Structure formats: C-alpha cells, structure tokens
Amino acid sequence: MNQNKNYFIQTYAIMVLSVVAFVFIKPFLPTKLFPVVDANMKNIVVDSLMLEALAEDAQITEDSGINDSLETFDFHESDYVGYQHLIPFFEKLQELETNGKGKIRIAFFGDSMNDGDMIVKDFRANFQDRFGGEGVGFVNITSESAASRGTIKHQFSPKWKSYSFVNTKNLASAFGISGNVFFPKDTAATNWLSLEASKVNHLSDLNNPILFYGKSDVSNGQIAIIRNKDTVYQNLRPNQLVNKIALGNTSKKLKIEFKNAGNIPFYGVDFSGNSGVYVDNFSNRGNSGLPITNIKSEVLSSFNQDLNYDLIVLQYGTNVLGYGTKNYSWYEKKMKAVIEHIQKAMPNVPILIVSIADKSTKYDTQMKTDSAVIPLVKSQLNYAKQANVSFVNLFQLMGGEGSMVKWVEEEPSKANKDYTHLNFRGSKFVSDLIYQKIMFGYDDFTKQTTTKQ
Secondary structure (H helix, E strand, O other): OHHHHHHHHHHHHHHHHHHHHHHHHHHHOOHHHOOOOOHHHHHOOOOHHHHHHHHHOHHHHHOOOOOOOOOOOOOOOOOOOOHHHHHHHHHHHHHHHHHOOOEEEEEEEEOHHHHHHOOHHHHHHHHHHHHOOOOOEEEEOOOOOHHHOOOEEEEEOOOOEEEEOOOOOOOOOOOOOOOEEEEOOOOOOOEEEEEEEOOOOOOOOEOOOEEEEEOOOOOOOEEEEEEOOEEEEEEOOOOOOEEEEEOOOOEOEEEEEEEOOOOOOEEEEEEOOOOEEEEEEEEOOOOOOHHHHHOOHHHHHHHHHHHOOOEEEEEOOOOOOOOOOOOOHHHHHHHHHHHHHHHHHOOOOOEEEEOOOOOEEEEOOEEEEOOOHHHHHHHHHHHHHHOOOEEEOHHHHHOOOOHHHHHHHOOOOOEOOOOOOEOHHHHHHHHHHHHHHHHHHHHHHHHHHHHHO
C-alpha cells in the first residue's frame, strides 16, 4: 500500500515538475511550435456577398483543395502599375504643388487592415506633409474601433443603431459612402456624437464640419450643435437621398445632440480645409470588397458631387483567403463588377487597387506564406488590368514570399502574431511603400510635363 502511494507521489511530482519546466522554457521556444492565436483574429469575419459568390461558383466546390506548394510568380518593378490611369490625379497634384491651388480628396476603402485608421493615417500624413491639407476627412457616426483611433477622439451615445453593408441585406434606407448607416433609434433619450481633434500634425483642428444624412419622412428632426458653452439649434431637412448641413466654424471640440430624429439615417461628419489633400478612411471589418455594390449608385454620385473625389483606393484580400481554394476567378469577376459600379457612379475618378499583403499559415510546424496569396494577387492584377485601373503590388513591395514571417519575428516587429495584421510600425511602413509607389509615377509625370514646356 505504502509502495503504491510512493509511486503516486513520484508520478504526481514528475507531472508538476514537467508543467513548471514547460512554463519556464516556453518563452524561449520558437513561437511557430504553438497554435497561432491572437485577439485580432476576431476581426477576420466574412461578408455575406462573398459567401454567396463562393456558393455560385460550382468550380470552387470541385476544387481539389489547397496545399502548401507556392506558385511561382516573378514580379518585377517593371510589372504593371498603370500610372497612365492616374494622370488626372497627377494633374491636380501638380496644380496644387505648383500654384497652391486646389483641394484633393481620396476615398480609401479597406477592411480590418485599416481598422482604427491604420495605414490610412500615415498615407494621409504623407500627402499632407508634401501637398498641405488640414483635416482628418470623413468620420462615421459610430465606429467599432473608435477607442483605438489616434487621429480623432470619437465618442457617441450607446443607443445608436448601426448597419453595415458587410452583413445587412434589404435595408430600407440607403447605406452611405462608407458602407454604413446609423439611426438614433431611441427617441426617449437624446443621442449624441462627440468629437475632439487630436494633437497629430495637420489634424489639430476640426475643420469646417459638415454633417451628412439621408432621406426620411421625419419633419421635426433637429440637432443641437454644442461648442464650449455655446449651443446652436438647426432643423434637419431630410428631403434628398443625401443631405448635408454645415455645423459652423473650425474648433477643437464639437458635440452634436440629435432630437426627434429617430428614423433619419445619418452617415457621418466631414472635416476638411479649403485646400490640400484629404483622405477618407472607409474601412469595414470582414469586407471582401464585394459589398461596395450595395451602395446605391445615386448615393455614390451624390457624395461625389459634394466631396469631389480625385482618387479611389481599394485595398482588400485579407478576408478572401482561407476557403480551401486557389481559384479566384469568381472573385476576379465580382471585383470587376465592383469597379464598374464605382466607375458608373463616379465617372472619371481614377481607381487604384492595392493587392493583399503577405499572409502566413502554419504548414506542419512552420509558418509560411499562405499558398493562396499569390493566386489572389494574380487575380487582383488581372481585374485591375481588365478594368483599366492602377495597381500596387503590396505583396511584392513587402518583400514577397516569407515577408510576413520576417515582419512578425524581427525585432522590433512590424506585424502581429496572427501573421495577418500589421502593428503600427508595419502599418506606417506599408503606407510609406504605397505612397512612394504613387509618388514614383507622379514625379515621373512632372518631369515629362516640365520637359514638354
């Protein structure tokens, strides 16, 4: 009996020592040996339109599946960029830089890679450093990532009803240009929106605020515009598909209270000066890019009439991987339709496609570039060419195969341990890469035009 008891104690002691030893040495073992878990993985969701597109394509279901063999795809700097499609944008940049005249606006559509203004904030800063501009651009009424956004302090009452084109169908009211619409549904309480400028360079004021809202049969809606101790009331007139109302002068802080406006759709507030470059962040978690067709053409046209866009950037792909296929013909076809939808509603506005960044998946015990990344990049290149728009190969600019693993494991790291999303260092690095690629074409354009003169 005593002998059995001793064996039990010895076994138990060995187990305890093993656990203690594992906990002690785990920090020194390669992270690739352990499952990839990160809080940011919760951001990787999918949109309903993409699932429908997958289901429609019978070839996908017959696909033999994914393996860890990478296709070869020899990218070179001389590969397609399509700078010729950016000439109208370059002309306005040149006029702004040469004569100090003009106001340029860029719509940057994306997914969780741009959550919290990531990538976009540094992209905006690069343009504003060189070409001027004072303002953060368009800000939604509410945002899942408001707390993490450093380019504006964004707070709102909890009763707002928010709808996104990523996961909402058959909504009676139209989505705004960001793909979202917001209702102050609770009429018993006053819903509010509070905004405060950051201390970031070029963003230290809330410039010329304008509220955008949609159509409704509500006739007695009103807003209270509060600055310091001053309150100004204005009536809402939701007669058009897209309506706007100026909220007064530039300030550091602004609060808006919404009264009797329960069924009026609201979109957001624009903050921009009279000259320079402005970049609106239209990111939505889980977005494949396909839901853009859910924004009515008339809405896109109306916003474009008010905000006068000069460039549209589409950065997607993160949410398209991971469905057991390397055949992206279905995505290529659907994204061509997305581009045509934008071109029809916003004619003559140049479009720039930014490819998926490198993304890694664990094969056996090693993290490697996901074998579906290169086929997806090829697909993105194809629909850019076919739609006569520009293309930046972010996968290539990052360093190609294995770059995400390197960015995660180097010190200091540039990406999170989900091997998908970038941290603030990586986001700035990527925004610089995209900006420099555009500027390479712009500087070449200015040399040519100067030589002709």
